[in-house]
Amino acid sequence: MMSRRGFTIVAYLDDFFICERTKKRCAQALAVLIALLRKLGFCISWSKVTDPCQKIVFLGVEIDSTTLETRLPISKLTDLKSELAEFLLRKHASKKQLQSLAGKLNWASAVVRGGRVFLRRIINGIMGLKQDWHKLRMSGEILQDIKWWHDFMSTFNGKSFFLAKVPITSVVTDACKSGAGGFYHSDWFYVNWVEDYPFATQLHINELEAFSVALAVKRWAQNWRGKGIIVNCDNAATVSCINKCTSKNAILMSFLRELFWLSATYNFHIIAKHVPGKENILADHISRLHDLTYCEKFLRFYVQPPLLVSDLVKHMSSNALRFLLFRLTGIQGDDITG
Structure with missing residues (x-):
């Protein structure tokens, strides 16, 4: 609906990201979006609504239109590096543990070009486990993918340019x-x-x-x-x-x-x-x-x-x-x- 009105917007579940060339145009798009959502009967979480700006966090990734880059928060990046190091020492991991890791790697892939290539086999391994407590042996392609992420993240500064x-x-x-x-x-x-x-x-x-x-x-x-x-x-x-x-x-x-x-x-x-x-x-x-x-x-x-x-x-x-x-x-x- 927003696209038909000529606006550039990304929607992920109930999160929306608007991107326009000018602050005025962005404000217009925001007003139209809010009016449309209210008309459709959605409740607006006003505490999460952000006025037009050049730095914004969307889905945990900071987007900066002044430097034309996306960034991962340092604290979360550090935690992910530690978790990857721990996984390399594991002999087995449960479905729930792998799901948690996959979610974080999918988040990091928003900034890491080509990162999702080394996430697919982890997801395939998860799909082979029926219950949350069922475990998978850390070997083969899954371990190789986790090692790729560990080695790459050890030198990655968390930034990626448009x-x-x-x-x-x-x-x-x-x-x-x-x-x-x-x-x-x-x-x-x-x-x-x-x-x-x-x-x-x-x-x-x-x-x-x-x-x-x-x-x-x-x-x-x-x-x-x-x-x-x-x-x-x-x-x-x-x-x-x-x-x-x-x-x-x-x-x-x-x-x-x-x-x-x-x-x-x-x-x-x-x-x-x-x-x-x-x-x-x-x-x-x-x-x-x-x-x-x-x-x-x-x-x-x-x-x-x-x-x-x-x-x-x-x-x-x-x-x-x-x-x-x-x-x-x-x-x-x-x-x-x-």
Whole structure:
């Protein structure tokens, strides 16, 4: 009803949050909301009604429109850190204890980007317990999620900045059985599985595609503070697990954990977009630099001349570069700085 009247409002049960561009507009929205609620027969808790301001607490989270950030109260943050440390020492926890922890972590997720990724398995564990006193063994994925929260909260200052309105859409990644690559802005990277990550030679292509996204996020996370990120990928399984924030595949889940750790640390929101393989040309060429045809096309169309070997070191490991030089020119040697 309020939206139809042109106002921006968030409703959670019987709590309402109004956000408008000006103090006058906010006051108008508040007056309309109160009149509407009274007309519908609701009782107003006047002690909780707050006049238009630039700092307000909503659902336990402080919202500051002057600094464009959300904050968790220090006292509650400290208590949560202590509770997480205690849970890591437990061998078992009751349904009621897990519900209490999940509620607090859900509250913290309002500020911690990607935090809900590491809450889902705790909730799944709770759903498997019928009575409040029934207990669950602290092991496996649930313990891993609690450890993620414990490790992250040990360095988290309780603050998170609002995201920029316009997302970054130029990130592309791709992987093949021999290597992977990614491109963002004017930077790019190439990895060779044999030279850089030998264990990856045994992975399924879906896992390799997800790994390439994780590598891209690791490379550029520091440049994405306060941004919304759309990663373009031609692998449907990778797109799905990133957007759902979970996967039944343990290897994919390990990549997601690293990805969302960085998302929380650097305060950015990431989603994936599926693009047809025939349109993912740039990333496809980079992931296949070991192939002379793809290498020539990439260097000709996307790399500014003059091209020095020392420049290539910025975009791949020294081992991968040695491999490329030998593969493409037949030249061997340890000097790759010239």
